Amino acid sequence: GQNVQHDIIDGVKLLINDGTVDKDNICIMGASFGGYSALQSAIIEPDMFKCAIGLMGVYDLPLMYEEGDTQASSYGVNYLKTVIGTDEAELKAFSPAYNVDKLKAPVLIVHGGEDERAPIEQAESLEAALKKAKHPYEITILDDEGHGFYKEEHRTLYYKKxxxxxxxxxxx
Structure with a gap:
């Protein structure tokens, strides 16, 4: 939740400093773990990004122990314990859904309704937090897609959004 985010932010700062990108015209986007990174980076550096896009992302780390296919096996639970830990306060501190009050960028969420890796509850948790905070966002749920958009009409809709x-x- 921290080191990789600072690597991303440092990379963006480098691109700004060398003139590759316009510091006033940056959006961050990612899918799966990248969806998490996009939102978390926009929370850590709220003035850096004009918008944030999360695709089938993980936004609520405590929820990883309750929903989805990772927690469904002992291997998956051991993986979660190793990778994200078990300290609930720390998990919440590194979860976009618990930190939308720090967010300035408008958010686009696109998620598959049948996603088992980053289950729909992840998008619902983020949406509930954004709605409660009255933060600007858009959400598109592709009901019959999983952890990826495989149907041509869904990819077309996703790209248009x-x-x-x-x-x-x-x-x-």
Whole structure:
């Protein structure tokens, strides 16, 4: 929840400093763990990103122990204990769903309704937090997709949503 986020942020700062990107025109986007990273980076550096896009991401770390296919096996639970730990306060401190009050960027969430790796409850937890905070967001649930968008019509919809969101929040 911390080191990789600072690597991403440091990389963006390098690109800003060398003139590769316009510091006033950056959106962050990622899928799966990258969806987590996109939202968490925008929370850690709220003034850096004009928007954040999370695709089939993990946004509520405590929920990883309750929902999805990872926690369904002893191997998966051991993996979670090793990778994210078990300290609930720390898990919440590193969970976007518990830290939307630090977020400034508008958010786009796209998630598969049948996702077992990052179950739909992850998107629902983030959406509930954003709604409670009255933070600007859009959400699209592709009911019959899992951890990825495989149907052509869903990929088309997903790309259109992302392009429209970027057009709304960046100077393209």
């Amino acid at each position: 992302v392009l429209a969101f970027l057009d709304d929040h960046l100077k393209l």
